[in-house]
Each structure stands twice: as structure tokens, then as C-alpha cells.
Amino acid sequence: xxxxxxxxxxxxxxxxxxxxxxxxxxxxxxxxxxxxxxxxxxxxxxxxxxxxxxxxxxxxxxxxxxxxxxxxxxxxxxxxxxxxxxxxxxxxxxxxxxxxxxxxxxxxxxxxxxxxxxxxxxxxxxxxxxxxxxxxxxxxxxxxxxxxxxxxxxxxxxxxxxxxxxxxxxxxxxxxxxxxxxxxxxxxxxxxxxxxxxxxxxxxxxxxxxxxxxxxxxxxxxxxxxxxxxxxxxxxxxxxxxxxxxxxxxxxxxxxxxxxxxxxxxxxxxxxxxxxxxxxxxxxxxxxxxxxxxxxxxxxxxxxxxxxxxxxxxx
Amino acid sequence: xxxxxxxxxxxxxxxxxxxxxxxxxxxxxxxxxxxxxxxxxxxxxxxxxxxxxxxxxxxxxxxxxxxxxxxxxxxxxxxxxxxxxxxxxxxxxxxxxxxxxxxxxxxxxxxxxxxxxxxxxxxxxxxxxxxxxxxxxxxxxxxxxxxxxxxxxxxxxxxxxxxxxxxxxxxxxxxxxxxxxxxxxxxxxxxxxxxxxxx
Numbered sequence: 062x063x064x065x066x067x068x069x070x071x072x073x074x075x076x077x078x079x080x081x082x083x084x085x086x087x088x089x090x091x092x093x094x095x096x097x098x099x100x101x102x103x104x105x106x107x108x109x110x111x112x113x114x115x116x117x118x119x120x121x122x123x124x125x126x127x128x129x130x131x132x133x134x135x136x137x138x139x140x141x142x143x144x145x146x147x148x149x150x151x152x153x154x155x156x157x158x159x160x161x162x163x164x165x166x167x168x169x170x171x172x173x174x175x176x177x178x179x180x181x182x183x184x185x186x187x188x189x190x191x192x193x194x195x196x197x198x199x200x201x202x203x204x205x206x207x208x209x210x211x212x213x214x215x216x217x218x219x220x221x222x223x224x225x226x227x228x229x230x231x232x233x234x235x236x237x238x239x240x241x242x243x244x245x246x247x248x249x250x251x252x253x254x255x256x257x258x259x260x261x262x263x264x265x266x267x268x269x270x271x272x273x274x275x276x277x278x279x280x281x282x283x284x285x286x287x288x289x290x291x292x293x294x295x296x297x298x299x300x301x302x303x304x305x306x307x308x309x310x311x312x313x314x315x316x317x318x319x320x321x322x323x324x325x326x327x328x329x330x331x332x333x334x335x336x337x338x339x340x341x342x343x344x345x346x347x348x349x350x351x352x353x354x355x356x357x358x359x360x361x362x363x364x365x366x367x368x369x370x371x372x373x374x375x376x
Numbered sequence: 377x378x379x380x381x382x383x384x385x386x387x388x389x390x391x392x393x394x395x396x397x398x399x400x401x402x403x404x405x406x407x408x409x410x411x412x413x414x415x416x417x418x419x420x421x422x423x424x425x426x427x428x429x430x431x432x433x434x435x436x437x438x439x440x441x442x443x444x445x446x447x448x449x450x451x452x453x454x455x456x457x458x459x460x461x462x463x464x465x466x467x468x469x470x471x472x473x474x475x476x477x478x479x480x481x482x483x484x485x486x487x488x489x490x491x492x493x494x495x496x497x498x499x500x501x502x503x504x505x506x507x508x509x510x511x512x513x514x515x516x517x518x519x520x521x522x523x524x525x526x527x528x529x530x531x532x533x534x535x536x537x538x539x540x541x542x543x544x545x546x547x548x549x550x551x552x553x554x555x556x557x558x559x560x561x562x563x564x565x566x567x568x569x570x571x572x573x574x575x
Contacts, residue, residue, distance in 0.1 A: 133401075134401040137400070137401060138400065138401035142534070142535075146534070146537070147535075148402070201405070244537075246534045246535060247534055318533075335478075336478055336479075336480060337474075338470050338474075341470075343402065343404060343405075345401050345402055346401075348392050348404070349465065350464075350465060
């Protein structure tokens with residue numbers, strides 16, 4: 062049997078390099094050439110991907126050039142120290158986390174305290190899809206289509222007593238399921254808090270989903286807080302306890318670094334973090350920075366809650 | 377050996393122009409961190425040469441010391457340029473405030489300034505010209521890891537794991553020198569002087 066071996070002269074470059082690869086190489090060269098022009102003419106914010114995917118929900122406080130941040134970024138770039146301190150850790154380390162069954166405790170200065178299975182906790186309220194701006198204290202931002210219920214709904218049902226002034230939230234403490242809690246990076250469990258009027262504000266959500274789907278573990282499944290006019294770390298994740306109190310509750314980052322992270326942590330471009338400016342932000346997916354807006358663009362709805370307050374002192 | 381630097385720049389361009397995800401969701405920040413960490417790594421490499429050479433007699437390592445030292449300087453410089461040009465995009469007010477008021481940036485920039493004369497006098501001609509003063513001048517390198525680690529440590533929010541690990545590495549490398557210098561001066565044996573010739 063004759064086996065014909067291809068002579069070297071039979072081998073063409075296109076046989077060695079797959080078409081897709083040399084095409085992408087050409088695109089890359091073209092792109093490199095375009096760079097000069099792009100830098101010169103970058104009047105726009107230089108979005109990285111042409112258009113974001115379809116996002117369900119009603120836009121709240123969005124600017125004309127705000128587009129939802131792609132699912133891929135929303136679910137892979139996360140600060141959730143319970144699953145590691147790198148942005149990419151939560152998506153990896155929370156993969157096997159089983160959020161259900163889940164119990165939420167409502168307690169403290171309420172007439173109707175109780176422990177609820179998550180389904181029962183959510184059932185009486187209307188699930189809504191809302192697209193919010195999200196500003197991290199680290200000066201990056203996203204636009205996220207959340208799905209959730211109004212925290213006010215839950216609080217009204219629990220009937221706060223006249224003495225209730227604040228709401229304190231607590232994350233699950235379970236180092237076996239949340240490996241980041243094995244290291245003393247923060248005081249575990251994570252805690253957060255709001256003034257009662259902030260908690261009752263119609264923009265304040267208890268979130269159970271994103272992009273119309275169940276909340277991924279790395280985003281704080283199965284239940285997290287979203288307060289769009291505050292820095293992202295106020296949005297405590299994997300909540301197990303909601304407690305009404307008469308005194309301002311301790312909050313995790315304030316305990317960790319009180320001179321850097323205050324109780325209020327309202328987005329404010331005029332009050333810098335001690336280590337960096339808060340005047341601008343980098344929207345994930347964009348190269349040029351955007352100016353940060355007062356109360357993250359929600360000033361019309363929320364500024365009145367802080368009238369007369371020194372926001373430099375109450376950072 | 378010097379490859380990661382150009383790769384980071386290429387990855388940034390590709391991520392923004394082609395929609396790739398080499399540097400993840402926030403390529404500007406990721407690239408900045410990579411360049412900073414490689415600065416520290418090359419510093420470890422440069423400072424590890426003398427202990428390794430003396431301990432194991434690996435004298436062939438000597439010729440790489442300058443390369444590693446220069447690599448540390450160029451990564452530090454690129455890290456700074458990345459921060460100024462790509463991260464804060466030459467925002468003059470922010471740059472001025474960062475370089476005067478924000479301690480961790482002042483400390484990091486100082487580390488770069490300390491490395492600058494060392495890089496400039498790394499040529500054979502400079503070594504020959506400066507003679508013993510070269511040795512004295514280049515002792516300044518021992519301040520760089522302290523400044524670099526302090527810069528990193530102060531820049532993180534709470535995740536100090538990596539700065540702690542590198543602190544330990546540098547403590548060993550600098551501690552070895554202290555121990556060695558003591559041993560050499562306490563005995564009557566001829567003290568081993570750092571040699572100016574690096575070729």
C-alpha cells in the first residue's frame with residue numbers, strides 16, 4: 062500500500078494557520094492602526110462592546126448614555142469578600158454555594174417579628190425589574206437590571222414600633238460555605254445599616270435577581286440589598302437578618318476603617334475618599350472616565366432626606 | 377524575561393478595541409496592578425542574587441543582577457505612567473493632589489525616584505567612573521522594597537495577604553545581608569565588600 066506523504070512544497074501557509082486565526086490577526090493589525098485615530102478622535106466614552114444585551118426593567122435615574130453593563134461583567138467582577146478578596150474570586154468560589162433553603166429573620170423594634178422561609182418572605186410583595194446605576198466606592202461603576210421587592214413593603218408588614226429609627230442587616234455567617242470568612246479580612250458576619258427613612262425609600266430594594274434571572278451566588282444570592290444612591294458596599298449580600306433598632310447600627314466597613322467609610326456612604330463627587338478622588342468614575346466597559354453624579358444621579362429623589370446635614374462630616 | 381510588560385499593553389488595546397477579556401472586566405485597573413506586582417517581583421529577583429551567589433556559589437547569577445534591577449525600574453516607571461496616562465488620564469488636579477496629599481502614592485512615587493539614579497548609573501561607564509561611590513549610591517536600593525511594599529499595603533482596602541507574603545520575602549533577603557555584614561565585621565576575617573564590578 063502506497064502512503065503518499067505531502068511534500069514540503071505542497072504545504073501552503075493557509076494550511077498551517079487556521080483561517081479564523083489569520084483573519085483575526087488581520088483584524089488586530091487593522092485595530093492597531095485604528096488606535097492612533099481612535100485616541101485622536103475619542104470624543105465619546107469609547108465603549109468597549111458595541112451594544113449591551115437586552116435588559117428587562119424600568120430605568121431609574123439613568124442618563125441618556127447609560128447602557129446596561131453586560132451580564133458577563135455584572136456576574137464576574139464582584140466584591141464579595143465572603144468568597145475571596147479578588148474581583149474574580151466570588152464567581153469561582155461561590156460556584157457550589159447552595160442558597161436554598163434560606164430563612165430570613167425580621168426582629169427588633171417591630172410588632173410582628175418572625176422567621177420566614179424565603180418564598181414566604183417574598184410572596185406578599187410585587188417583584189419588579191428596575192435598571193439602576195451602581196457606583197462602587199473604588200471609583201468604578203455599572204448599570205444593572207435588578208429584580209426585587211421594595212424593602213418598605215417588608216418593613217411595613219413587620220410594623221416598626223415608634224422607637225424604631227434604624228434598620229440593621231446581617232449576612233449569613235457560615236465559614237464552611239463561605240470560605241472567605243475563614244480569614245479575618247473584615248469582622249464577620251458582614252453587617253450594614255440604614256436610617257429608617259432611607260430604608261423606607263421607594264428606591265431601596267431587596268434584590269433576588271438580575272437580568273430577569275435568579276441572583277447568581279457571586280452577586281449575593283438569594284437576597285441582597287440595593288441602595289442606588291449609596292456606594293456599592295452598602296448593598297449587603299446574602300441577608301439572613303433584618304433588625305429594627307433605636308441606635309445607629311455598626312456597619313462592616315465602618316468598623317474596619319472608620320476614617321474611610323462612614324455610615325451614610327452616599328455617592329458624593331465632592332467628598333473624596335482619603336486615598337482617592339471620588340469626582341470621576343470608570344464605567345465598566347468604557348475607557349474614558351465619567352464624572353460622578355451627586356447621589357449617583359438620584360439627587361432629585363433622595364437629597365431632601367439629607368437637607369441641613371454636613372455631608373463632609375457625615376460621609 | 378521582559379515580556380509581561382508589552383503583553384499587558386497589547387492586552388489592554390485588544391480588550392478595548394476587540395472586545396476580548398484578557399484583563400477581565402476592568403482592564404485599566406487590572407493592568408495597573410499587574411505592572412505593580414511585576415515591579416515587586418523583579419525587585420525580589422534582583423535582591424535575591426547576592427544571597428544565592430554567596431550561599432550556593434552560583435556566581436553565574438551575577439550578570440543578571442543589573443537586568444533584574446533595570447526590569448524593576450522599568451516596571452515601576454510603566455506602572456506610574458499607566459496610572460498617570462491611562463488610569464487618571466492626566467487629570468492635572470487629581471495628579472497634583474495624589475502626588476502631594478495621598479500618602480500611598482507619595483510613597484510609591486518616592487520608590488520610583490530612588491530607583492531613577494540607580495538605573496541611570498547602571499552602565500559600565502558609570503560604574504567605572506563612580507568606583508566606591510557607586511557602591512554607596514546603590515545601597516539606596518534597600519529602601520525600595522520597604523517603600524514599594526508600604527505603597528501596596530496602604531493601597532488595598534483590607535486584603536493585605538500578598539503584601540504580607542512579599543514583606544516576609546524581603547525581610548529574609550535584607551535580614552540575610554544584616555546577618556552577613558555582622559558576621560563579616562565581628563570575625564577578623566577580611567570583610568567581604570560588595571564589589572563594584574558587575575560584569
